[in-house]
Amino acid sequence: MNEETRRKLATVSTATLTTVLFKRGYRNLFLQGVLPLNPGAARMVGPAFTLRTIPAREDLDGLDAFKDPEHPQRKGVETCPPGAVFVIDSRGDARAASAGGILVTRLMRRGVAGIVTDGGFRDSPEIAAMDMPAYHSRPSAPTNLILHHCIDLNLPIACGGVPVFPGDIMVGDGEGVVVIPAGIADDVAKEGFEQTIYEDFVLERVAAGHAIRGLYPMTDPANREVFSAWRAEKGR
């Protein structure tokens, strides 16, 4: 991901991105049931670094499991690159935690761009107060050992019913998280950036009392001119 793409994506909503992706034939890249834990935090943009889990097994997932420095969750927290987004496949199961406050703090301190799970976080009130974008389905106090066996890092996974390949660009805002396949991220960023300008224009016009017809989508060519003028005026 080049820096311009990151910069642009940081200004485009997940709603607009799903439309840009839909134009390219993608119907299922918004994570279902995954909500922002701290909607006020900075927007999230970064390539996916993935952790996969399978259901826990009692003989493998006792408290001692965490003593192993190769435990994938612990290893992932230390190796996820700064700027990346840590994405956990929790099989949509929030009955036990995917991670907690200490690990999220470590990731934040290491410069990771955000954390996403389709399960739940423990210590969620603390995480909600952090400056680190975090997305989950609901608060979940129980230790992950009860339900989740962390199995490997950086394989393609499912999260929120969506395919996530390592390196795909994760974008999060106050509504949720969308995945952009790595190969089209620059292109999607460009179009999303332009579409955002147009939608800002539309919203301003509609707020001023204009009807939607002809404007959204722009089917009345007269609007093209008005838009150009508006854009020039706004310097966008």
Next chain:
Amino acid sequence: MNEETRRKLATVSTATLTTVLFKRGYRNLFLQGVLPLNPGAARMVGPAFTLRTIPAREDLDGLDAFKDPEHPQRKGVETCPPGAVFVIDSRGDARAASAGGILVTRLMRRGVAGIVTDGGFRDSPEIAAMDMPAYHSRPSAPTNLILHHCIDLNLPIACGGVPVFPGDIMVGDGEGVVVIPAGIADDVAKEGFEQTIYEDFVLERVAAGHAIRGLYPMTDPANREVFSAWRAEKGR
């Protein structure tokens, strides 16, 4: 709906209204799983104007669909009467949006009293900041074209597991939305208004340390007098 009914309903909680409706034999008029997106907004009261959807079909629901001025969603947004509530049957499916910020802005600008769906809204952070009562099940960025084919306006629909006939009175507060069949709205408003006064009295008494027995419901006739005095004092 006459103006007195509207005025009265604006002071009665949905909880109280479900009790008043239960007395008349109605057990299922509170929308299930439909939550306020902006609990701080003014309360919502108005007759239902309905939009019905069925699942999308790829050949009918491409981006060009919105170019048709007769597209029911777009037409509905322009024709829903001021003071009415725009109610969308999204079949309880929030995996794609029912509507987004631009359409909600247009409805608000046109004087519509509120918007309700049993699906989800996109641009939900923006809508949450608007002064327009909006109710949905959860944020949903994906464009509605992915899942919802808008099919017709102002037919009876299901919303939140509840029957909604055009013209039924929709009342929303910080808890959710209740539907009052059109024919009994005046009567329900009157009784709900009276019951609210009594419940305010009860709450004040209970907060002051009185037991519930005999008071709620009022089975001790002594309370009748106390209530009359209280009511006179409060001028209600």
Next chain:
Amino acid sequence: MNEETRRKLATVSTATLTTVLFKRGYRNLFLQGVLPLNPGAARMVGPAFTLRTIPAREDLDGLDAFKDPEHPQRKGVETCPPGAVFVIDSRGDARAASAGGILVTRLMRRGVAGIVTDGGFRDSPEIAAMDMPAYHSRPSAPTNLILHHCIDLNLPIACGGVPVFPGDIMVGDGEGVVVIPAGIADDVAKEGFEQTIYEDFVLERVAAGHAIRGLYPMTDPANREVFSAWRAEKGR
């Protein structure tokens, strides 16, 4: 529950408690899908006082049911001991209310420590503003008579998929509610209190940039000394 246990539990998070319980072989004592209605309220600690419901039946659950002073919900509200937590088995069904603002006010006034249901509360905006810890699954306006027949008090129940025996210690924080079997409450409180101190130390270290390995869990003996020094310094 002795006073020291209460005091200690008031400082331990539900996340930490589930780990302490997991060490003792308990995997399922965090209430699933039960969320704080007023996360800002004081933390909740107290022995369970239980109310059980079964589905309503039309001939038993008319509005007159509340006129009976022996109605279990009403009787429970007047007899739940100060300091206890009122726990309602609503069979996970939030389509009608488990209780409302007036009853919760009465419980609060009577000195009850909190209220928990795996259904929903009505008058939830009012309850959210009270100083009484309240936990439920979602707002629910409809009167409980529609779905819930209150049947008995102080029997063992299910709540949030968890067994709750009268007298078990309920602990709630901003994340949810955990049940501690009565017989091990003192022991769990002690260990949880100690573990909280260690986790506070870890969090401070991690926030300062230290890696997790060797620290959480403490597998590097060097950390033991640092921790002792930190603890001495903090007077904990």
Next chain:
Amino acid sequence: MNEETRRKLATVSTATLTTVLFKRGYRNLFLQGVLPLNPGAARMVGPAFTLRTIPAREDLDGLDAFKDPEHPQRKGVETCPPGAVFVIDSRGDARAASAGGILVTRLMRRGVAGIVTDGGFRDSPEIAAMDMPAYHSRPSAPTNLILHHCIDLNLPIACGGVPVFPGDIMVGDGEGVVVIPAGIADDVAKEGFEQTIYEDFVLERVAAGHAIRGLYPMTDPANREVFSAWRAEKGR
């Protein structure tokens, strides 16, 4: 339950019984999601004998639990009266068994009229081959100790989302199970028996090519006479 009531109910379908109950204002007495395991077995009629469960707890529900002769499941199997129906409140959870082949065999041998759970049975292929009406939601091999703590006998329970009071009459056929409140069983049996005769008549007419209008419900008085004649001819 008198013998005539039992005899009559043995000929009335659960579908017809729900209609008879609906006429009396009952809307929720058919067990939801509870299916016949052996549809070919004799129909089931008998008063409810109930077993209640709550979620299991690891310290209470080890294999030794069954060594206690007072274990409610084992005690229930030995004390459920012949002719009664053994009804288990499994909280709708079929992830572990409610009972298995050996206990069902014992109940059958003791003359119990049937067994019902809103969870699942283990050894379900064996039970499916028995001559004992059995109803559950799906096969479930895991021992009940994993999820279900049997807590008491013969209290009112929930089963399949329906209230079941000990002594209520349980009726099962190839479609499922309906609960008839004890106090109205004779009356419901009489009306259901009569309605069955009429529906048999209607079905014969419709199969012979008659339209439904005027016949079902009987709004055309001409049909009354035809029915009387048919009934006389059939000796019913």
Next chain:
Amino acid sequence: MNEETRRKLATVSTATLTTVLFKRGYRNLFLQGVLPLNPGAARMVGPAFTLRTIPAREDLDGLDAFKDPEHPQRKGVETCPPGAVFVIDSRGDARAASAGGILVTRLMRRGVAGIVTDGGFRDSPEIAAMDMPAYHSRPSAPTNLILHHCIDLNLPIACGGVPVFPGDIMVGDGEGVVVIPAGIADDVAKEGFEQTIYEDFVLERVAAGHAIRGLYPMTDPANREVFSAWRAEKGR
């Protein structure tokens, strides 16, 4: 639908049809959760005749509702054309019946090609024994009045999460039901018919021990010749 299309579709499985539809961009035309009640009955092919329901309301849905000859369910049963498939939008709710044995008998007697609901049928054991293809989600004894208000006929509906327009071709087999948009039915029938021949050939080859590679899909041109010879030999 011309007769050749009907004849061809009667030999193509719903599995094959979903593939043919997928080639044309359709991803969601197989009814989800709708199962054959009588898998042995003749396959079902016919244009959709639709009945729509919304949730019931107590004042509208008493037993007298059926006395109205214009009640949409009753009217639909008498007006659905022979050869058509009666499709009911039950909003996926099987807690009360969509229809029962008498109505299904009437439809069968009138020459209707099949009946489909995303709810449940009552009298399901009787229907299962009929010679009329019937599809539902699970048996459901309660009268439809409890939950379903029949509202109109022959509008586009949702069924099993799929859009069904009146006149679309419904095809059912032992696996379930697929909807073919009316405009492409002839084309889909032709391709499905051809594909079935090829799949029969493949299945025969695979049963005889051939590997799948190169054969399914046919990427090895050598197979083309073998297939031609097989086809000639079989006269297909």
Next chain:
Amino acid sequence: MNEETRRKLATVSTATLTTVLFKRGYRNLFLQGVLPLNPGAARMVGPAFTLRTIPAREDLDGLDAFKDPEHPQRKGVETCPPGAVFVIDSRGDARAASAGGILVTRLMRRGVAGIVTDGGFRDSPEIAAMDMPAYHSRPSAPTNLILHHCIDLNLPIACGGVPVFPGDIMVGDGEGVVVIPAGIADDVAKEGFEQTIYEDFVLERVAAGHAIRGLYPMTDPANREVFSAWRAEKGR
């Protein structure tokens, strides 16, 4: 897996195996919601060979995907060892097929011991008639390309909410499927085999009219002798 283990496991029910596993601390090794498609087929025993899927993506999962000989599903079908069980992680999603009749036929022909998915099979009526044990959640006609992207072979997976490691022993009967961790399979087989003998004895006794107390579990030492005699007599 040695041959004696295979032979023994072929006589032990999944119900008995869950009890043997529970004794060893395993609570979650029975696949939830995975049912036999052909209950009459020979019992299934064999080591797991796994296929993992993630959600499909439109640019990767067109019909051409199957032309790639390295497509994991196709490759798996050709490389799964005879005697093994082909286990598919379909993320519990049966809205599209996990596999169909042709692939299952190929697996059967290659001597594979069975096939298991937590999704659904297409061509399910054909598979139900095969002599190959097959387990799924429900019939599902749509091609897997719509929802499932096959991603890799022989990694640990989740199936039916249970961890499955390649080489774990899968055992299926008419009730469902249980997973035995590879390292304890011989031990579990031995104990299960013995327990089956005892349970057969118990069942015979209970069928003959004996009470369960003292017999199941065997707490009355007198039964030990009777059992020994029975065993000697039966030559087991």
